Amino acid sequence: MPRKKIPLEVIEAAHAAREFQPSKPEPSERLKGNKGVSRIMYIERKAGELTGEACIGRVTFSKSGKSIYYSGKQFKSLKGSGFKANYFEIESGDDYWISGPRKDGADRLYGERLPIDIDEEVGEEYWTQIRNQPDRFNETKA
DSSP states (O other), X not given: OOOOOOOHHHHHHHHHHXXXXXXXXXXXXXXXXXXXXXXXXXEEEOTTSSSOOEEEEEEEEOTTSSEEEETTEEEEEOTTOSSSOSEEETXXXXXXXXXXOOTTSOOSTTOOOOOOEEOGGGHHHIIIIISOOGGGXXXXXX
16 A cells, blocks of 8 residues: 655644643642642531530541541541541541531530630631631630
8 A cells, every 4th residue: 555645744743743842730739748628627526425625727638538637637437327426536536526617606516605726827717708707817716
């Protein structure tokens, strides 16, 4: 079978395209060392009790979304099988209630008015964007 003649313009265009080197994309957040998407959440330690110590802090989610990381701890979902808890901490096995913070500040499961610690690094964002009370951004308790 005879070869087809390729026009010179097509050959020159192919060579020019080969010389073009696209820039490399920026490394993903995961490759930079971040575990995944982060978000401000309410975290309450249950550990067999109905009420426990609680805080507002920034958590990161695993790539699959099945694990949550906070303060050097890893939490896995109880998938609806927990009693007044929705996550457990991997190392200790303690139960936790982890949820998005409420705009009205009534984050505790039973509405108790016990103090909730607010992590220093999320305080301003919590008071201005979630609670819409920018005058309280220095407060470390809710």
